[in-house]
Amino acid sequence: MRIKDKIEFLCGADEGYIGKMNCWQAVAPFSEQYCDFLAAVSEEIMNDLEAREFPDVVTFGFFCRRANLQRMKKEYEERTVVRQVSPVSPGGPYRLGRGVTFHIAPSNVPINFAYSMAAALLAGNCCIVRASSKPFRQVDIVCRCMAAVMDRKEFVWASLVVSIVRYGHDKEVTDYLSSLCDVRVIWGGDNTIAEIRKSPLPPRSTEITFADRYSMAVISSAAILREDNMERLARDFYNDTYLYDQNACSSPRLIYWLGNREDTEAAKEKFWGAVHEFVKGRYELAPVVAVEKYMTACRAALDIVSFRPRVVLGEDNLIGRIEAGCLKMSIIDYRCPGGSFFEYSSEKIDDLQHIARSRTVQTVAYYGDLKDMIREFSIKCGFFGVDRIVPIGKTADFSLVWDGHDLILDMSRIVGY
């Protein structure tokens, strides 16, 4: 069987053209031509009746709308000025896309492939995107909307610049597509990354990997006591955790309470009360998850030497809390879906260092005016972990800076320095 026969071409460059992407050209980040294409795709999605059934698809359409593209361009220019790499000079662009990017989207998040593609286009590349090998209607809808845009005379070129493909776990195909690319982008987990890395990359190609990560939240007890709108905070926290069954890398698993003992006790009661009120009736605890939560609690309780835990399981087991007497890196190994949280309380941020040194730590969500403090502390200590510091409620928001990578800079190169 020929390699190309094993690939299902969903949209854009097909088997006749995929190998010829190298003949196309790279463009500057946020080129008008590529932004026009994404804005047209956005309009197509926003006006599509079938897309309306899928909030994740509409959210992607919303992400690509013209006003947001302009905003991201402005933010990119501000970021790069700080780094003293001028994005655009009077003489022409200093940066260009690296060429062809090859993306391996995760199997469990249907819409992820579309964001990865958009980032590669905004960086100025041609892109080959392997969508999840499982069939998802979301993938079909986005591909149908993109194909409709590519049918228009002014966007015919896009069908040579983008190729959305689907194929099973097949090393021969991955070998072939890897041989075409200048940047390979792998959305994990760790096993997928190990598997894909068996396929070699051309000598100059680079790779961006998004591995399995661990995330946490730091909450100011005083700020909780001052908060009037607990329902909004509970909703934000729910969206970070229960909505994805706590399976996202960016979902907080450890809550670090910051404040004096008295405030923290009162804040915990107020916070968990509001969360429980919100979760109840919205989240259905699957039996297998309930068992896993219970096992995690038992395992933690047995591991008493490590972090002196105290387990609090509510009557309905919707919220599982394990209070740790001290923080140790081994806490990262306790991962459990469906609303299982470790908690730690301190008057100072210093104990964060016991786990943030781990390169596994990704997102620190915060509540209260803590962003600068956490960032300064992380930089001062030189942690290998902590890439993102975002407010509670925003942990899952896709951004062009993700996991410590500036996707535009990492998928483009400097010309002329």
Place this chain on the structure above:
Amino acid sequence: MSNLELYNKAFVDGLGVEEKELPGLEYQAIPSWDSVGHMNLVAALEDAFDIMMDTDDIIDFSSYEKGKEIMAKYDITI
């Protein structure tokens, strides 16, 4: 078209409602103004007035009337 006409048209197109339903209309009060409809509405408003709305304003945009106040921040009097 006047600003009011543009503003109303964004609601009509974005949410599929009739103009006479607009006064007093609130987020989540009708099936079409859910979180998905909200994104349609914001996209329609941004296109109509050629503006970029801040995230906080997108979240605070909770009713037809509140929206008029928010538009004022972008120098659009309705």
